[in-house]
Amino acid sequence: MAKIPVFVLSGFLGSGKTTLLKQLLQTCEGKEVTPAVLMNEIGKTDMDGEIILEKNKQQIIEKLLDGCICCSKKSEVADSIKKLLQQEPDVIFIELTGVANPEEVVDSLTEPELIDYLYLEKVITVLDGENVLEYNSIFESVRELVQTTRRQIEVADILIVNKVDLISESQKEKVRKVIKKQNAISPVYFTSYSEVDLDLLLADVKVITNKLSLQKNRHTHSHEEHKHRHNHDHKNNRSYSRINTITLNVNQQTKPAKIEKFLKKWRPNLLRAKGYIPLKEGCYLLQHVMKRTYLEPSEHKGRNYLVMIGVDLDRDVVESEWAKLNF
Template sequence: MCINESQLKGVFILQQVPVIIISGFLGSGKTTLLLKLLKDAQTKELRAAVLMNELGRADVDGSLIQAGSSGLALEKMVDGCICCDKKGEIAQCLLQLLQTQPDVIFIELTGVANPEEIAESLTEPRLRHHVALKRIVTVLDSELTLEYNSIFSADKLLVHTLRRQMETADVILLNKMDLTDRHTTDKLLKVIRERNNKAIPIITSFSSMDTDLLLHDVERRTICGQTRQLG
């Protein structure tokens, strides 16, 4: 259900809600990471909300997220890409999530999305006073990234998307490292340094990481007033 900024007048959020964007290709381990973040947020007694995008008729990942997080505020964009021409829809979904008074919002992107475009959408006039980008996390499939990044790849759009996902990230997970060797690891780290020497690389498997890197300074929001009933 769509709402607009005026419907937030009954909720006075004294601080901007931090937003963490999770990007990466299909099968890289984004949803596994999101599940870990939600679990740890719950342990910290943080109210989390999720905006996620899936391509395909079956909203499989959305069902997994809801099953693993009781009472979670979740907005889904199915059969559509969260991208630059969907900024209006993104804003509507985020305004809807803000009605639930979250402490943190996670956005899981479809594999073909450019996280930079999503980050820019957070600065729209109706959102910029309510949310603030905290981190962009890109999850890489260590088995396939070198192949995707090859200058010989026939899919130039895929190469461009991968590189933008690396270049805009604050944290890069080199996932599935249990399936590769040290030589591949060294090559991947070199690629990351060439594309983004400011990002924090994390070598891991099963999307395992110390989530305090992302959540350590997220606090429960101070909220006054009551949310309005939608409908």
């Protein structure tokens, strides 16, 4: 069963994310690829969603208003994406508010009802070339915003510096240096009106011929299927997002201390981890954020698993170390 690719569009307010999204949707139409969109607005009015629907009344779209998708609206993300999946799209675009951290959204994609149906293809961060150098001073009184804009740069797979028609060559070079200091790996494109080679961004998106059927209690791919797909991807030099998720099966009663010790091995690349694990007392939801691990009783009746979410985690090494664990 083919999984649906998800593109996350990140970047501060007014950078040009919606302009890029409109162009992506037009390109999908030309490729006869069916896109779906999840839009998040921090206010109660959905301006961007209306702009998208103006162009195409048939566009598959879900909206989360009056809150940030990575905090107050996080619990609603899974339900919104499930609605999109029922429309059988070939690709999903998630446009974040300007104050959202991309990895928080990736966390939402690993919910039990979603994890078998989609995967993160790319995080694309759009930056306002005219103002990005001023963010530190503009947001000086709100340190969280400085950290958010930095994180949006750090975890991006593709960086688009927009509005270069409004800046000088010397300012452009300063922007390039700041970006490369925070993310030396990902390609940077300088644009006006978010115009970039969209065929490059969508190169791996294909029409899904075996459309998904969201069935209750559907089990995941077997380990053998996963292993085959993983090896096949490497042979084809498949380019996945730098934010990667690794799903580990938990087939026996576990000890939280051993899992916590295991997770500590992967710092600083590990951003967070979560999953449903069997303890002597029953099933528990485990959540690991930064240096802390939290456990709470769960009514989860499906399979037990642990998902690791990180930047450039080595899947083969992680899976090998996990296999050595003796609970």
